[in-house]
Amino acid sequence: MQKIQHFRPTRAIINLEAIKHNVLRLKEHLKKGVQIMAVVKANAYGHGDVEVAATAIEAGATMLAVATPEEALHIRKHFPNIDILILGYAPVSFAPFAAKENITLTVFSSDWVDQVKALTLSNPLKLHIKIDTGMGRIGVTTIEDLMNLYKAISSSDNLLVDGVFTHFATADEEDETYFNHQVSKFEQFISSLPVKPRIVHAANTATMLIKDQQLQYDAVRFGISMYGLAPSAYVKTKLPFPLQTAFSLETELVEVKLIQPGQSIGYGATFTATEPSYIGTIPIGYADGLIRKYSGQHVLVNGTRAPIIGRICMDQCMILLPAAYNIGEKVTLIGKQQNEEITIDEWAEKVETINYEVPCIITSRVPRIYNKK
Numbered sequence: 084m085q086k087i088q089h090f091r092p093t094r095a096i097i098n099l100e101a102i103k104h105n106v107l108r109l110k111e112h113l114k115k116g117v118q119i120m121a122v123v124k125a126n127a128y129g130h131g132d133v134e135v136a137a138t139a140i141e142a143g144a145t146m147l148a149v150a151t152p153e154e155a156l157h158i159r160k161h162f163p164n165i166d167i168l169i170l171g172y173a174p175v176s177f178a179p180f181a182a183k184e185n186i187t188l189t190v191f192s193s194d195w196v197d198q199v200k201a202l203t204l205s206n207p208l209k210l211h212i213k214i215d216t217g218m219g220r221i222g223v224t225t226i227e228d229l230m231n232l233y234k235a236i237s238s239s240d241n242l243l244v245d246g247v248f249t250h251f252a253t254a255d256e257e258d259e260t261y262f263n264h265q266v267s268k269f270e271q272f273i274s275s276l277p278v279k280p281r282i283v284h285a286a287n288t289a290t291m292l293i294k295d296q297q298l299q300y301d302a303v304r305f306g307i308s309m310y311g312l313a314p315s316a317y318v319k320t321k322l323p324f325p326l327q328t329a330f331s332l333e334t335e336l337v338e339v340k341l342i343q344p345g346q347s348i349g350y351g352a353t354f355t356a357t358e359p360s361y362i363g364t365i366p367i368g369y370a371d372g373l374i375r376k377y378s379g380q381h382v383l384v385n386g387t388r389a390p391i392i393g394r395i396c397m398d399q400c401m402i403l404l405p406a407a408y409n410i411g412e413k414v415t416l417i418g419k420q421q422n423e424e425i426t427i428d429e430w431a432e433k434v435e436t437i438n439y440e441v442p443c444i445i446t447s448r449v450p451r452i453y454n455k456k
């Protein structure tokens with residue numbers, strides 16, 4: 084929401100209408116009464132947390148989830164009333180701030196609870212107990228630990244068990260053996276609690292889209308598919324409704340030159356022309372998140388694919404143009420031009436990673452521009 088003037092033409096265009104569409108369609112897909120927790124951690128997977136959160140809330144999300152205390156405080160400044168859950172670890176020292184700002188914390192250690200009990204809190208602190216049913220990341224792993232934790236929390240007037248949740252490691256895979264094992268473990272853990280907390284939740288994108296509706300429980304944690312991306316190739320073949328992607332990445336040609344056979348381009352002179360070639364320079368480099376491994380990746384110019392050639396520099400890189408174009412010609416790195424499209428999934432494949440990572444690592448130097456269409 085910061086209004087600063089951008090001079091450099093490199094920008095990520097975020098289509099908030101796509102986010103809205105994805106939330107609305109998910110709402111239709113969910114069991115009645117299930118709440119949508121919009122996952123806006125990591126600056127909303129690189130899309131811009133405040134703008135995405137506002138759009139998701141407008142479309143029907145009733146809770147927000149983040150990963151860190153800093154992210155929660157940033158969101159709270161803009162949304163005074165919405166429920167915010169920190170999915171990851173928050174240190175004991177953050178508890179008074181969480182209580183004051185009505186931020187819900189994830190808890191998985193009785194020690195942590197005992198230390199928080201020794202502090203003065205201005206308001207009651209809401210907690211969601213995390214159960215590790217097989218992810219092996221954070222969470223209690225035995226019913227005994229769960230009971231101890233539950234008792235430690237309920238014996239304090241200032242601490243409230245508001246929710247309980249787990250996270251699936253293989254929900255996006257075709258083989259359901261491990262997933263089913265996690266589900267039954269979760270069921271067993273929650274049924275051992277003396278009182279069902281207000282919100283039980285387990286579903287990430289893959290679970291809410293392709294698994295039994297029962298696993299939506301009271302709320303779902305809507306992450307990657309809110310941004311229009313499928314969590315895996317397998318889930319992509321099973322989507323219950325079409326997703327719309329929100330993220331595109333654009334810049335402009337800042338220089339165009341004709342080079343002759345034998346002339347080279349970039350650090351290490353790794354590209355050498357074998358015929359007269361038009362070379363374009365674009366102002367985006369590895370400090371923007373276009374890591375050097377993307378060399379060879381295509382971009383779009385006038386609806387045609389053009390490869391990034393040579394080594395990517397910190398702030399710039401060069402592309403092999405199909406023809407002579409003018410300075411200022413639009414270059415699309417991710418997104419559509421005419422009948423061609425370069426997707427985030429294509430970028431992910433190029434550097435052998437998952438689509439989640441692609442927009443996340445586009446750095447803050449690239450302004451996010453919001454397009455409501």
Ligand SMILES: *Cc1c(COP(=O)(O)O)cnc(C)c1O
Nearest residue numbers: 122170250287288304305306307
């Ligand atoms: C990030 C995260 C999610 C969102 O997962 P998606 O696959 O992006 O939907 C859900 N739950 C937890 C605990 C997470 O850390």
